[in-house]
Structure formats: structure tokens, C-alpha cells
Amino acid sequence: MQEMIRKILTSRVYEAAVETPLEEATELSLQLGNRILIKREDLQPVFSFKIRGAYNKIAQLHETEQIRGVICASAGNHAQGVAFSAKKLGIKALIVMPVTTPRIKIDAVRRLGAEVVLHGDNYSEAADHCEQLQQQRNLTFIPPFDDEMIIAGQGTVADEILRQSAGKLDAIFVPVGGGGLIAGIATYFKALAPQVRIIGVEPLDSDAMYQSLVADKRITLETVGIFADGVAVRQVGKKTFDLCRKHVDEIIRVSTDEICSAIKSIYQASRSIVEPAGALAMAGLKQYVKQRQVSGETLVAINSGANMNFERLRYVSERTQVGEGLESLFAVTIPEKPGALRHFCSELLAGTSITEFSYRLADRDKAHLFLGVAIGGEPARQAFCDQLSRRGYPTIDLTANELAKTHLRYMVGGRSTAATRERLFRFWFPERAGALTRFLADMGTNWNISLFHYRNQGGEFGRVLIGLELPLGDENKLMAFLDRIGYRFLEQTDDPVYQLFL
Secondary structure, three states, X not given: OHHHHHHHHOOOHHHOOOOOOEEEXXXXXXXXXXXXXXXXHHHOOOOEOHHHHHHHHHHOOOHHHHHHOEEEEOOXXXXXXXXXXXXXXXXXXXXXXXXXXXXXXXXHHHHOOOEEEEOOOOHHHHHHHHHHHHHHHOOEEOOOOOOHHHHHHHHHHHHHHHHHHOOOOOEEEEEOOOOXXXXXXXXXXXXXXXXXXXXXXXXXXXXXXXXXHHHOOOOOOOXXXXXXXXXXXXXXXHXXXXXXXXXXXXXXXXXXXXXXXXXXHHHHHHOOOOOOHHHHHHHHHHHHHHHHOOOOOEEEEEEOEOOOOHHHHHHHHHHHHHHOOOOEEEEEEEEOOOOHHHHHHHHHOOOOEEEEEEEEEOOOOEEEEEEEEEOOOHHHHXXXXXXHHHOOOOEEEOOOOHHHHHOHHHOOOOOOOOOOOEEEEEXXXXXXXXXXXXXXXXXOOOOEXXXXXXXXXXXXXXXXXXXXXXXXXXXXXXXXXXXXXXXXXXXXXXXXXXXXXX
């Protein structure tokens, strides 16, 4: 531990990075009943803490390694940190990025003078190509997190927080991807202020560190979520895992809706729009306060990055309504008879703020409503659901249903009586030219597409909903095709949203 503390204190980060402020979020502190401090790493020259570790690593390379040049694989903040550092030190840099990387990030890296090679649909494919290019060109690889100099550079955030807080600290909330940032912060605090709790925050669908700590060994996730792409890591680092196992107090996992709500909270507190990964710490802090009912504590959330794609803001705004308990979604069955809809609305929705209302005839006896209402948090939602059920209206709470939130509310039409043996799948298609064409070409004429819905949400992947008519006996053939095509998918044929509305 002492050797790592020495490396943190002797890091060369301030030749490129800046000491960012630790700001109090006054209004948020009043709302949450605790003193909330925000560490503004979004104010770094590349809008992310990643510059600290990247520069510290590159600056301390041997002269012969610097002369050869550096290389890394990244779809975002690490790429910009490496490119900025290489430019500052006057050495060449090659950055391998997935083809799906948003143009804003590619252009930012190129403006910093780095050579960009686009390869593959995801980080893993880019990383494999990066390894080949490293060997071919004899370049020095700069890892994103699992390196002592990288960890030490990120650990300088902890030194600043301890100096800037100048008083009582109860807990620090840190976003977790590969683990470099939290490993450095936890090591520093447990040596100098061990009473401060270090709490990592991960998305529910990208929780490699949480799973690894539970298993007491590094776990490789089969898939990772794509919303908080800055922390979408299938396996954490060996060094970072060892340090986290020793020094991190706990890991909190948060939903996409909670992350979107945190983005809004940060905007209201600082007028800064952070990226999803950058809002993880705040999302974890808010969950912690709500679930543990803590008050009067001093809590720090690290704004780790603000490289947000503008196109994502619409999606963030939509999901914030649910994340803050401002909107609840329900499927309600009502009788199909004269006056039934009018009676339902006048008797049960009078005085209720409606955010969504879709009606679809099911048969001559009943109809289905897709209903969005602004009724507050979970207790109010449950009470509303119970009230409808008691009045004879079968009701399903869809507030947490991804199929409803991502697709149903943006679709038109309804169930088709012509579709037979239909199977429903959600896909994550890479946002690149030809992705859909490739899917259709590989599928050929084997199965008929009976439903299709696509949404671009400003990320590296688009959400696609597809219905396929599957002839009897083709189940194994379909599974083989889905495995071969290589796109992440989830079957939703048994989802109540599909059964009722699609």
C-alpha cells in the first residue's frame, strides 16, 4: 500500500491535467438531507479523469518507448486522454476505435493529432486489432486501467478530495468500469483516512466488479450494457481487482432510469451535462441515501466525464421521468362495451396527470390500455395498481419493463391476426452502415418478418424489435442463425407487453 501511495503522490499528472474543484450542490443537499459534494472531473481538458492516468503512464515511459510511439484501443475517454498526452509530450499516438464510435469522439481524437484506425463493431474487436498493430509497428501499449502508473494517476483524485474537503467525509461514490479510478482512490483513503467509506457504482447490466467481488475472483461477463458505454467492461483488471478486494467497502448497482435521473440532478446542480458513466456516482449516492435513510452526512460523488453525445439527450430526458418517479406505466384491461372507456376515465383518472394513453381492441369482450400517469414514487404506484385491480380492471405494472419503455410507446398498430407462430426478439444493432442489410442478407428468405421497430438513441448501438414467423421445426435453425450473426439479442415472446399489445 505504501508504494502505491508514493506513486500517487509523485505522479506527473499536473503537467497536463488540472486540479478540479470539489463543489457543494446546495439545492441537492437540501433535497437529500445530506451535504453533497461533486468532484468536477468533467472540467479536465478532455472532459474526463482519464487524462490523469494516461499522462502519468506516458510521461514516465523510457525515452526509447516514447520514441517508438504509443497505441491504445478505446471508444471514448481513454482515447482522448492518450491522444492529448501524446501531443503534450510530442510523441506519436495510434488509437484503435470501433467502427460504431460516434463521430464526435473520432473527430476529437483526430484533432489532438493522433492517428485513428477504425476496426470492429465493439471494444473487444478493436482491442484484438490493436494488439496486432502494436506488434506490427512496435508501439508501446497504454492500458486503460490495469497498470500501476494508470492507477496512481487516477489516485490523485483522492489526494485532491482529501485536501479540498477540509473536514468530515463519510463516503465517496466512484464510478467503476475496469477499476482504475476506484482502485487508486480506495488505496489512498484507506491509508490516510480509513474511516471514509469508498463505494463503487456500476450499472446493473455492466457489473463485472460487483460479480467478481461476490465470487472472490475475476468474473467475465457474457454481455455488457451499452447505455453507460464508458464503463462497459466485461472483465475488470487483475491489479484493480486485488486492490478493490482489499480496500473498497461495497459496490452499488443502478438502473438506466436511475442514471438518467442522476444526469438531471447534476445538470440542476452544476449546469454540466455529464455522460451516463459520468453520472454513475451520483446515481449510486441518491440510491444510497434513499435506501439507507441516511441524513446529516457528507457525501462525495465523482463526475467522471462529460463526453455526452447530443443525440442521447432525448432518450435521457424520457427515462428521467421514470427514474425520478414522475411517470408510471401500466397495462390495463377494460371491458369492451358502450361507455366503458368513458366510465374508466371519469371514475378512475379524474384529477390524474396522464402522460401516455393508448387504446387497442383485443376482442369483442375486452380492450387493452397502455397507460402512463404521473402519480409519484413506488408506494403511490402500487396503490394505484391495487385500486384498479379492486375495481375489476386487471392491471400490470410496466414501469420497469424495458420492452414497454424502449419500443411499445413509440409504435403504431397492434396485434396481427395474420401472423402465425410468431417469435419476438430485441436486438442491439451496431450503429454503422449496413448492419440491418447484413442481418437481412444472412437471414435470406428463411423466415418472414412480421414486426419491425428501430430506434436510434444516440449511442453505439440501436435498439431493434423484430417479430419472425417461425415454421414448425425451425427452432434449432433459428438459434444457429442468431449465434452466427453475432448481434446481442433477447427473446421477448413471453413478455406481457407483447402478449397484450403487439
